Amino acid sequence: MSGIVPPLSPEARVLLDEERASPAQPAVVRQRALARARAALTAYPDPSMPAPALARPHARRWFLVAATFTCAIAAAAGATTYELRARFAAEALPAARVVQPRAEVQPAAAPPAAPAAETTSPAPPGPRAVAPGLTRPAGRTLSSAEAAALELRILRPARAAVAREDFADALGPIAEHARRFKDGRLAEEREALRVKALAGLGRQDDARRAAAGFKVRFPRSVLLPAVSRLAQTGQ
Amino acid sequence: MSHLRLIASAARGPTPDESCLAAFQDELDYVWRTLRRLGVQPADIEDMGQEVFLALRRSWGEYDSSRPLRPYLFGIAFRLASAHQRKRVREVATGIGEVLDAAPGPDDALESKQARALVLAALERIPLPRRGVLVMHDIDGVAMTEIAKVLSIPLFTSYSRLRKARKELESAIRRQLREGGGQ
Numbered sequence: 001m002s003g004i005v006p007p008l009s010p011e012a013r014v015l016l017d018e019e020r021a022s023p024a025q026p027a028v029v030r031q032r033a034l035a036r037a038r039a040a041l042t043a044y045p046d047p048s049m050p051a052p053a054l055a056r057p058h059a060r061r062w063f064l065v066a067a068t069f070t071c072a073i074a075a076a077a078g079a080t081t082y083e084l085r086a087r088f089a090a091e092a093l094p095a096a097r098v099v100q101p102r103a104e105v106q107p108a109a110a111p112p113a114a115p116a117a118e119t120t121s122p123a124p125p126g127p128r129a130v131a132p133g134l135t136r137p138a139g140r141t142l143s144s145a146e147a148a149a150l151e152l153r154i155l156r157p158a159r160a161a162v163a164r165e166d167f168a169d170a171l172g173p174i175a176e177h178a179r180r181f182k183d184g185r186l187a188e189e190r191e192a193l194r195v196k197a198l199a200g201l202g203r204q205d206d207a208r209r210a211a212a213g214f215k216v217r218f219p220r221s222v223l224l225p226a227v228s229r230l231a232q233t234g235q
Numbered sequence: 236m237s238h239l240r241l242i243a244s245a246a247r248g249p250t251p252d253e254s255c256l257a258a259f260q261d262e263l264d265y266v267w268r269t270l271r272r273l274g275v276q277p278a279d280i281e282d283m284g285q286e287v288f289l290a291l292r293r294s295w296g297e298y299d300s301s302r303p304l305r306p307y308l309f310g311i312a313f314r315l316a317s318a319h320q321r322k323r324v325r326e327v328a329t330g331i332g333e334v335l336d337a338a339p340g341p342d343d344a345l346e347s348k349q350a351r352a353l354v355l356a357a358l359e360r361i362p363l364p365r366r367g368v369l370v371m372h373d374i375d376g377v378a379m380t381e382i383a384k385v386l387s388i389p390l391f392t393s394y395s396r397l398r399k400a401r402k403e404l405e406s407a408i409r410r411q412l413r414e415g416g417g418q
Contacts, residue, residue: 004394004395004398005394005397005398005401006398006401006402008373008401008404008405009405011408012401012404012405012408014350015350015353015354015357015408016354016373016374018350018351018354019272019350019351019354019355019374020374022264022268022351024264025263025264025267029281030263030264032281033263033267033281033284033285034256034259034260034263036281036285037256037259037260037285037288038256040285040288040289040292041252041256041292044289152282156282159278159281160278163277163278164278
């Protein structure tokens, strides 16, 4: 049957040989990828749990439908509960006819320690700033998987921006991640991206300061040599 | 009894998760290169590589370890890349893989780099179903029967795809050279 397939031209064969001999990824990149894989093993102890988002588009579509439906029901239930509670409060306290809804917690109003609480550790009581899409009416803590997914989602634009050398665009998502996941799983990568972005913008003093902070915080990081080099040479 | 259990657990080999991670570690470069050849943009490679790992782990119990792993990984990567292609937003990027490691290396050999860029650009012009067969056969050296099995297509279809893909590759390479894509 192979007779029906014409052979490749020598030119194409040479080019494919070159492609076949592609060099291995840098050690830094390998380490990071493996660290992520290990983190996934910890975050998802049950292998059947982390359905790859892209692997099963139909399943994903049904999941989105189900999630939307669940959210709608949760919202309706929340609204009903709120209304009943408001009515009960109004009846119990006739003097206070108008029931003020609870002020929403603004992320900026959160105390400095609040962002760290958004990691998987149990959240302390009190107001917390969480992602609007992941906020529950009861204010429950993000699960480990949700936090990991949210961290990735926040940092992805920063990575993409740095990759295409739009360094100014990277600083927003980096700051956002730092605010919400100060000590998150991807804090190390975030700080490395920060140094890269600052160096790329020519803000060498800021890059050096960020690199110094990185060194103190992650003294054994595999990214440290690259970060130090960036801060010194800007490249 | 508890001692026995301890001894038994100590004597036990690696857990499925450990062996899956070890296999992934061994084939990490292959996975990334495959994703790139299947059209995943550099900025998305790391995330897609993670997706491949998660999918591999999910199906690790079904993997027959007496068979080579690469075609199996290719099947996973191919399906993920196909789904990714449907929702991909084109980005001009140099890739996270190059973000933090600016050290010169073998990759800086200009000619090889240009040749690879030309091949990748030419591959981009081949529709993914045919590109998958070509990459697997002409770059990875996988037998056609195995390709048909991994991609769940009849053997004749796999040959037909290879034939068309080779023609498309040749003309894409010529076009790239004419347009200076590989320069």
